[in-house]
Structures are given as C-alpha cells and as structure tokens.
Amino acid sequence: MKSVSAPYVLREGVPSAADYLRLRAAAGLSARTPEGATVGLAATWHAVRVFRGEALVGMGRVIGDGGCFFQIVDICVTPEQQGRGLGKAIIDALVRELERRAPRDAYVSLIADGDARCTAGRTPAREACRQRHSEQRPSRSRQPCCLSRDEILRPPNTDASAGSEPRLDQPIPASARRGRRRRPR
Template sequence: MPATQRNTVEKEPSPYTVRAQTPTVAEHRHLRTRAGLPPYPGEAAAAGLANSWHTVMAHHAGQAVGMARITGDGGCVFQIVDVCVLPEHQRRGVGRMMMAELLAELERRAPHGAFVSLLADGDARHLYAEFGFADAAPASAGMYLRPAAADPHRWMGFSGLCRQSPELQEQAVPAPRP
C-alpha cells in the first residue's frame, strides 16, 4: 500500500442532532422525570428556563431525547445544569454531544477567567472528566441549602432528590425541627 493511502473507517452520521433550543416547561419536566431527576414546579421551571444563559436540546427522529443548560451571571460564574437524556438513548453519545456544544458556547462567549461548575450524579462524573472537569474536593466541598420553610416541599434541595432516589435516602440529613 502506498504511503499516501490511509486505512480509514468511515463513521456513520449520528441519528441524533443537538442544537441551541430552550425546552418548554412540559419538555423540561418530562425529560427530567424520565431521566430520573425530580421535576421542578412549573413556575420554577418557567423562571429557570427563561433565565438560562445557554440551552441545548438533543433530538432523535424529531423527538426531544435530551437537554442541558448553562446558568450563571454571564461573567464570573457559570453552572452546567439539567444534563439529562432519556434512558433508552443513554450511552449513545448524546450527553457527550450536548456537553461539547455547551463548552463550545462557553469558549465563544464566556469571559476569560470565568468559573464553570457542575454537580455530577453517579457515573456521569466520568463523562465530565473527559471534558476537563475535576473533583473539587478536598479544596472545596459542594453544599446545598434547605431552608426550614413552613412548606417542606417548597424547597427541593437534597431532600427532594432523596424522595426520588433510594440510594440517596441513606445519605439524607433529617430536616431541622422548628
């Protein structure tokens, strides 16, 4: 074989598309719930979506199968949130495609020196590590706030996640008593 020829394997085009798009509140709640994340109340989801810095959605055969967002102040601090893919489409590169699009947008628009963070659930930390994210511990610890409100369901926080996940129930901190 001449040195100028290469042994290449043609990669089939992905059946998935990822584009900048904000989901509706119904899509947001549906994708979060199906992916195993607790849905936010409609009013909270509407406000959060409207205040996103950048949002992407993944589609397969014209149907929404995933989403991911960047929130933050637009200058100093950004957080990647709501990275979720429907279970039947997981482990097919959809999360990787969405993360690549989010990070490309950060490269295009975020100021030099901006801080980008995320919370990694379970094995998703391996995906995020592929993009350069590192565990903040022991230098920093992720924390959350669950105010002692009159309505204990008003704030989701960690307790809301624990209601959805038996694995997290073991780690739950009891709510303070008034």
C-alpha cells in the same frame, strides 16, 4: 436495543417547561415544579437540545450571571437513548459556547443531580473529579463538581476528534457518539 445509527440532531434552544420536566423525570433527575421550571428556563444563558427525528431526547443548559459565574446544569438524555454519546455531545456543545462567549476569567462549575455526580464518562476532568471525591460521595446530594474553569474547558484544538464534533442543526455523526452501549436489563 434501538439502532445506534438513528439520526440525532443537536439544536440550540431552551426546551418548553413541559419538555424540561418530562426529560428530567425520564432521566431520573430530581423533580421541579412547573412554576419553578418556567422561571428558571427563562433565565437560561445557553441551552441545547437533542432530537431523534421530531422527538426531544436530550438537553443541557448553562445558567449564570453572564460575566463572572456559569453553571453547566440539566444534562439529561432519555434512558432509551443513553449510552450513545449524546450526553457528551450536549456537554461539548455547551463548553464550545462557553469558550466562545464567556469571559476568560469566568468561573465555570458543573452541577450534577443525585448519583450522576462524578460518575459519567471518562474525560480527564471527570477522572480528576472522581479522584478528589473518591472517599466522600454522598448518594443523593446536589453538589458542584470541584473543577476550575480550565479543567472543565479544554484549550482550543486539543481534542483529536475536533473535526467530528456535532454542529447545531446537523446530524450528530456516529463518530461523535462514542458512548458505550448499555446492555438490556
């Protein structure tokens, strides 16, 4: 297993179509065409990427109309880097931008691809979603999370780890990467 102390850096920006397709495939998300990726990426409202050195190892995007509706999509991390809290860092960065720029009455949904729906992490919002879907969990469907904006976006200054949240173009501190390590198969 690779070292958890390796330097990770979170940066704003949309990945290239080639990087987008590579990361989606590596993380097991559904395939997209290069043409679709090019058009879709151009319509991104906000995006972040995670680098390990110069290598792009993760990404996440917010799409939407910029006023009423937003969707958190394409959260993925390469398998070798999973289990280190990088997905949480990506979501936290996207949520901070939504809190900063999205209108207060906007509807925010979290879209998961395939089996990722309601299965990642242990936040109160994800636990609420898990409870709501405990008896109906299609295995390969692209379903929105059923949470409201307020359930997805936490109120400011309620996270005890707020002082250690990763900032753009700064190394992600180990304290912010609380993910569990995966065991080698």
